[in-house]
Amino acid sequence: MGLGGIYEGWGEIVTVAIMAVALGMDAFSLGVGIGMKGIRLLHVLQLSLLIAFFHVLMPLLGLFTGSYVGHLLGQVTTFAAGGLLVLLGGHMVFNSFREGDGASRQMDHRTGWGMLLIALSVSVDSFSVGVSLGMFVSNIVLTVLAFGACGGFMAITGLLLGRRVSRGLGDYGEALGGAILLAFGLLFIF
Secondary structure (H helix, E strand, O other): OOHHHHHHHHHHHHHHHHHHHHHHHHHHHHHHHHHHHOOOHHHHHHHHHHHHHHHHHHHHHHHHHOHHHHHHHHHHHHHHHHHHHHHHHHHHHHHHHOOOOOOOOOOOOOOHHHHHHHHHHHHOHHHHHHHHHHHHOOOHHHHHHHHHHHHHHHHHHHHHHHHHHHOOOHHHHHHHHHHHHHHHHHHHHO
């Protein structure tokens, strides 16, 4: 292996690391918003593991779907991720100003469906990234495992950070967390 092969290998590692961090930032920002709403440690672990799983599964699905379909759906997945974050953020803001216990539990992070929707919303953009992985990445397994580890680590970091901050915010934590999610969703869309 010559000097060019060494640089090529490091270039691939750096590219994959940057892509993993970029995809993990969604999970981090979502985690901060949800953590500010209030979350138990068990749910932090469950949600982080589910996000890590989807950060492995979605790039693999994208890889197997093919370049044509990935090109066709690339922009749609970004809009879908943004739309889900806008819905979740809006729901959180709305519920923070609602009185009583009759709040809807459709996007509740404590339920299985809520966790599934949240994990999917931050992982759906990795589908389009997965489609392009086959063009230059030689070690697919290591790449998707790096995506999963980074997504899970950044999710747990965001959830714990948001959880800590929420203790000082009182009733406004859910509204602020929802506003953060709403802002990130709008950034995805526009």
